[in-house]
Amino acid sequence: MKKLAISVLLFWCIFGIVSLGLTQEEEVLEQPQTFAVYIDMGARENHYIPSGHMGDYGDVKMNTQSLSEPLSGKTCIEFTYSAKKSQGQGWAGVYWQFPANNWGTKKGGFDLTGMTKLTFWAKGAQGGEVIQKFGVGGIGIGKDVPYPDSSVVETEPIELTDAWKQYTINLAGCDLSYINGGFSWTITSDSNPDGATFYLDDIKFEVDPNMKPESKTAEAMPFYVYSDRGAISNHFIPSGYMPATASQDVKCYQSHKENPYLGDTCIEISYNDNSGTRWAGIYWQHPANNWGAQDAGFDLSTAKKLTFWARGKQGGERIEEFKVGGIMGEYSDSDSASIGPVILNSEWTQYTIDLSGKNMCYIIGGFCWSTNIDVNPEGVTFYLDEIKYE
Amino acid sequence: MNRFKSQLGNKNQGVRRFLPLGSFFLIMVSFFFVVGMARQPKSAVYIRKYKDSRYQLFVNNKPYIIKGVCYSPVPIGDNHEYDLFSDPNKPWIVDGKLMKEMGINTVRFYEIGDNPEQVKQVIRDLYQLYGIRSILGDWLSFWDYPCPRYGDEDFREKAKKKVLDMVNLYKDEEGVLLWILGNENNYSFSGRINPWSNEEIECEPDPAKQISMRAKIYYSFVNELAREIHKIDPNHPVALGNGELLWLDVANQVCPDIDLVACIIYRGKSFGNLFESLKNNFDRPVMLAEFGADSYDAYKNREDQDMQAYFLEQQWREIYKNLYAHKGGTGNCLGGTIFEWTDEWWKHYEYAAASWPVHDTGAGWSNGSYYFDIRVEDNMNMNEEWFGIVAISEELQNGINKRTPRESYYVLQELWKNPEGKPEFKYQKSK
Numbered sequence: 001m002k003k004l005a006i007s008v009l010l011f012w013c014i015f016g017i018v019s020l021g022l023t024q025e026e027e028v029l030e031q032p033q034t035f036a037v038y039i040d041m042g043a044r045e046n047h048y049i050p051s052g053h054m055g056d057y058g059d060v061k062m063n064t065q066s067l068s069e070p071l072s073g074k075t076c077i078e079f080t081y082s083a084k085k086s087q088g089q090g091w092a093g094v095y096w097q098f099p100a101n102n103w104g105t106k107k108g109g110f111d112l113t114g115m116t117k118l119t120f121w122a123k124g125a126q127g128g129e130v131i132q133k134f135g136v137g138g139i140g141i142g143k144d145v146p147y148p149d150s151s152v153v154e155t156e157p158i159e160l161t162d163a164w165k166q167y168t169i170n171l172a173g174c175d176l177s178y179i180n181g182g183f184s185w186t187i188t189s190d191s192n193p194d195g196a197t198f199y200l201d202d203i204k205f206e207v208d209p210n211m212k213p214e215s216k217t218a219e220a221m222p223f224y225v226y227s228d229r230g231a232i233s234n235h236f237i238p239s240g241y242m243p244a245t246a247s248q249d250v251k252c253y254q255s256h257k258e259n260p261y262l263g264d265t266c267i268e269i270s271y272n273d274n275s276g277t278r279w280a281g282i283y284w285q286h287p288a289n290n291w292g293a294q295d296a297g298f299d300l301s302t303a304k305k306l307t308f309w310a311r312g313k314q315g316g317e318r319i320e321e322f323k324v325g326g327i328m329g330e331y332s333d334s335d336s337a338s339i340g341p342v343i344l345n346s347e348w349t350q351y352t353i354d355l356s357g358k359n360m361c362y363i364i365g366g367f368c369w370s371t372n373i374d375v376n377p378e379g380v381t382f383y384l385d386e387i388k389y390e
Numbered sequence: 391m392n393r394f395k396s397q398l399g400n401k402n403q404g405v406r407r408f409l410p411l412g413s414f415f416l417i418m419v420s421f422f423f424v425v426g427m428a429r430q431p432k433s434a435v436y437i438r439k440y441k442d443s444r445y446q447l448f449v450n451n452k453p454y455i456i457k458g459v460c461y462s463p464v465p466i467g468d469n470h471e472y473d474l475f476s477d478p479n480k481p482w483i484v485d486g487k488l489m490k491e492m493g494i495n496t497v498r499f500y501e502i503g504d505n506p507e508q509v510k511q512v513i514r515d516l517y518q519l520y521g522i523r524s525i526l527g528d529w530l531s532f533w534d535y536p537c538p539r540y541g542d543e544d545f546r547e548k549a550k551k552k553v554l555d556m557v558n559l560y561k562d563e564e565g566v567l568l569w570i571l572g573n574e575n576n577y578s579f580s581g582r583i584n585p586w587s588n589e590e591i592e593c594e595p596d597p598a599k600q601i602s603m604r605a606k607i608y609y610s611f612v613n614e615l616a617r618e619i620h621k622i623d624p625n626h627p628v629a630l631g632n633g634e635l636l637w638l639d640v641a642n643q644v645c646p647d648i649d650l651v652a653c654i655i656y657r658g659k660s661f662g663n664l665f666e667s668l669k670n671n672f673d674r675p676v677m678l679a680e681f682g683a684d685s686y687d688a689y690k691n692r693e694d695q696d697m698q699a700y701f702l703e704q705q706w707r708e709i710y711k712n713l714y715a716h717k718g719g720t721g722n723c724l725g726g727t728i729f730e731w732t733d734e735w736w737k738h739y740e741y742a743a744a745s746w747p748v749h750d751t752g753a754g755w756s757n758g759s760y761y762f763d764i765r766v767e768d769n770m771n772m773n774e775e776w777f778g779i780v781a782i783s784e785e786l787q788n789g790i791n792k793r794t795p796r797e798s799y800y801v802l803q804e805l806w807k808n809p810e811g812k813p814e815f816k817y818q819k820s821k
Contacts (some may be wrong), residue, residue: 144689144765243756244769291758292658318597320580328657328759335663341580341597357670359663375597 008360020372031114037096039075041065045336047110048182050077051105052095052139055186058086059195060094063104068199071121071164076201083189091132093186095139097205102180104140104147109180109181116211118169118183119204125197126164130232131188133287134158136169139181142293142330150175152294154287157191157232160198171205171212190254191230218299218361224307225284225367226386228263229255235298236366239266240283240291240327245275249268252282261309261385272379277388279320281370282389292329297362303389306337306353306367313381315346317372324353327365334362341375344382355389400449413468422444434625435567437649437675437724444721445650446677446714449523449567455713456567456677456725458496458525458804459489459779462734466784466791467747469736475503479789482512483729484518488780490520492799493806494569494817496527498679498727517565524674525679526560526728527570527631528553530612532584538575540608541588553615554622561623567776568626569619570679571612574633577766579604592698605640631679635664638672638797644788645672651678656772658759661703665712665720669736680728685781686754686773689763693776695797697762702728702798703805710809728802732793747784750775762817 036045041064053060053100059082066078081092099108133154140148151174158167187196225232236250236350249271256268271280286296306324319342326336334356339351367387371380433787435454438446447454464472465479474481489497495817497516502509516522531549532538540544554569560566578584579601591603609630627649632638634655641648651674655661661678668676683701687694712719738750752769765772779798782791805812 142761244767291764292761308481328660328662329761330659332658332662332759335667339598341601343597359666 013037033207035110035112035115035205036039037120037205038064038077038200039153039202039370040070040081041075042324043073048098048319049100050096051100052097052181053092054095054185055092056085056087056189057092057217058292059069059084060324061091062094064266067167070199071201073201076199078197078199079185080197081187081192081195083192083194085189090190091186091188093132093184095181096183097139097180099183102139102147104143104145104149104180107238108388109145109147109149109178110182112179112205113323114207115176115205116170116172116208117206118171119166119202119206121164121166121201121203122158122160123164123199124160124162125199127160129160129198130187130191131158131160131195131198132188132191133180134167135172137174137176137179137181137185138184138294147178147180149181150178154296155196157234158308159232164199164201167382170211170214172211173213177196188230191232193230196378199265203302208378215299216299218302218388221302221390223298223300223389224266225306225389226254226384227388228260229265236284236286237288238282240259240285240365240368242278242281242283242370243279245277246282248275248281249280250282251274251276256383259383261311261383263385266309266383266385268381268383269369270379270381271376273373278374279370279372280320281368283365283368285327286364286366290327292331292333294364295331297333297364298333298366300360300363302388303355303360306348306387306389307354308367308387309348309350310344311348311383312344312346317344317371317380317382318342318375319369319380319382320342320375321370322351322353323368323370324355325358325360325363326368331362331364333365335359338375348383348385360389394654425456429708430666431769435627437627439785440714443669443673444714445724447675447724453715454495454567454725456496456525456727457494457725458725459494459731460680460727460729461485461497461499463732463782463790464734466603466735466782469740469743469746473503475508476505481673481790484788484790484793485780485782486516486520488793489731490523491793492719492803494522496523496525496725496727497731498527498570500527500573501529501624502556502560503525509560510563513560513563513565515800518564518752523565523567524563525567525570525629525669526556526672527573529616530575531571531573532575532578535586536558537586538578539586539588539625540604540611541586541591546611547612549616550697557619557623559627568629568650570629570631571615571629573680575608575631576637576734577633577776601637602640605637609637609641610644612641613647615803616649617647620647624634627681629677630674635671638668642672648674650674650681651676653677653770654680656681656759657756657758658683658761659701661705661708667721669720669722675724676724677724678705678709680729681726682729682777683798684773685778685798686751686753686775687763687769688751688773688775691751692792694762696817698779698796699798699801699815700777701760703801703815706802706805707764707809707814728779730777730779732780732791733775735782737774775820 037048039045061080063078065075070076102108102288135154137149138152251270253268257266260266321338321340323338325333328331337353435761443563444650468728495694559635594600629650630648631652683696683698712723714721734744738752739745754774755772781794785792801815
């Protein structure tokens with residue numbers, strides 16, 4: 001009897017250990033189906049911190065426990081953007097990071113392999129607020145930091161409605177092995193000159209087996225580089241100042257209201273050789289400052305030409321080159337085309353860059369100009385409008 | 391036996407009937423074969439064009455991929471006036487051996503020396519000792535003071551004589567591969583370097599048309615040279631040296647006698663649209679006559695051989711992809727000559743003799759396509775004194791600066807042995 005009792009006890013012990021082991025193994029193998037960035041203020045599921053304030057950080061007020069009709073739970077996040085350009089940038093944004101304030105210098109982040117999308121809910125206080133982009137990842141990419149994110153995915157500009165709406169960022173096929181920038185948004189004063197108030201809730205990564213990697217499709221024409229200040233149809237940003245000293249030499253004002261060719265505004269560009277470099281130019285890039293470090297080219301293969309309108313302040317200004325494409329980096333433009341030198345008229349004149357026979361399937365550098373002081377000894381001021389692929 | 395005799399007899403009758411005609415035919419074939427062989431030079435170089443504008447280079451009827459380097463091994467302390475061909479230390483003997491071991495089969499000379507016997511000796515040594523062929527170039531008087539007056543007849547005649555003299559002197563050298571006319575001379579059309587003009591151009595108010603006029607004058611001149619070269623040397627192709635593909639649409643109108651484009655191009659890890667674009671604008675094969683990467687990280691202010699090796703391997707993979715033999719590419723690439731074999735220490739402060747013996751770490755220009763170190767102050771990331779795939783030092787061996795191959799040397803050595811199978815070289819960015 002004693003032997004039997006010992007045998008039974010031993011059996012249950014072994015059974016228990018094996019069962020426990022299996023359960024633990026199952027738990028290890030089981031992958032969570034969601035991974036929250038933000039659910040509710042103080043929710044234990046939250047994994048990232050909205051600590052990375054960028055651009056005109058003085059223009060942004062953040063309330064992470066807004067009671068203003070949250071989508072779920074008790075709170076949502078409220079952002080108020082004043083568009084005052086407190087730091088002179090004309091844009092602002094916030095990154096959710098882990099740990100807080102980690103711009104890629106600290107080991108943190110998460111391995112989110114297996115997640116295939118990020119979903120979030122958003123609404124504007126009035127509707128019509130334009131968010132330049134929402135995104136996942138991107139911290140430290142192309143920068144000299146030890147722990148850069150493994151991917152970056154960003155949306156096109158989004159115009160918010162005054163009711164909650166869910167948005168999805170497709171992450172299928174992306175390398176999510178290290179994501180420190182869990183979520184981000186940026187906004188510009190051009191698109192929201194009177195500021196904006198908007199709300200976010202239930203931001204989370206999800207496993208969705210139905211999500212497939214996005215294959216790039218050719219963009220529909222016309223495809224604007226610039227149509228009007230802050231227009232949601234603008235696809236490129238005049239961020240690529242060349243050479244490095246050009247910021248001393250070139251002023252680019254995208255909201256010039258005097259005598260635009262079409263709409264409310266045109267672009268005013270003034271150039272003087274303050275730095276002594278003797279030449280300068282600007283690339284319109286996607287996204288801003290992308291010299292080929294980010295995989296973000298547009299498929300413009302259906303474009304037959306790029307047209308734009310230009311005029312000189314006085315007439316006779318000489319622009320050495322107007323160009324599309326030609327950025328070469330880790331990710332390179334598939335082709336390039338240019339015209340020039342061009343002597344500008346004082347009246348609006350349309351110019352065309354012929355793209356027939358060109359391979360425009362991948363374009364980061366949507367538009368570019370360059371000139372120099374040798375052919376413009378007094379400097380130049382000129383205007384551009386309605387820059388578009390057709 | 392009789393039966394056999396009979397049959398043989400019949401056959402012999404047939405042979406006898408055939409003999410006069412057959413003998414004549416054989417004699418004629420032999421005659422033309424012998425004459426043809428006599429006229430055929432020892433080493434005929436030609437380019438064959440296939441359908442879909444695909445091209446292949448042949449030497450002695452065998453396909454030839456140009457795996458080369460630009461060869462300008464200026465010793466430490468000298469500058470561009472150094473004459474390799476008269477150097478008693480014969481650096482090409484040491485270099486040729488290293489080149490052969492790496493897999494190099496071609497060197498490119500931008501311009502050759504004045505002494506024909508010395509030049510021939512270098513060409514012969516490289517070819518006979520190591521099987522390395524020479525591309526001979528001429529600047530087309532591009533650096534003549536005060537400017538290259540291509541718009542003037544007397545200037546063109548002078549430049550033409552110099553080129554034709556070169557061809558006449560060296561066309562029968564077995565080691566010669568082809569001729570390259572000019573380098574980046576086309577950049578003078580817009581006045582970026584060595585601006586030139588004439589009265590007709592000056593009368594044109596539209597600067598874009600001025601550029602086209604210069605292009606037409608220059609390319610017509612180069613085509614005239616090519617035509618003359620073909621008359622005296624039908625056995626070597628003539629290349630148009632050109633910076634990027636700029637203005638080749640004009641060349642397309644006036645250069646029927648150009649055999650290939652020798653493109654000078656610095657686009658980082660990829661040549662981008664180069665091959666396809668050339669096909670559309672000027673349907674000729676291309677050799678990348680000058681391309682590469684420096685081995686100095688201007689941002690971190692230190693040598694980075696990995697960076698150079700990464701760019702060069704990526705570039706060569708693209709060259710291979712666009713050779714005739716690779717069905718997936720454009721098929722219009724013939725190979726390339728890397729810039730360059732050894733570092734040139736004189737370049738950064740070229741007018742300060744005191745700096746020629748110093749390996750300067752300053753950068754002379756900016757190029758965002760070489761993106762690893764573009765964040766350096768003012769984006770000046772191209773270190774002109776660090777483009778060699780072989781480093782040199784002040785220590786002398788055999789009377790010349792000691793050669794030390796860089797990582798790119800070994801990476802390309804492996805790639806050339808097995809272009810399809812070699813694992814891709816990964817650039818490890820330092821933390």
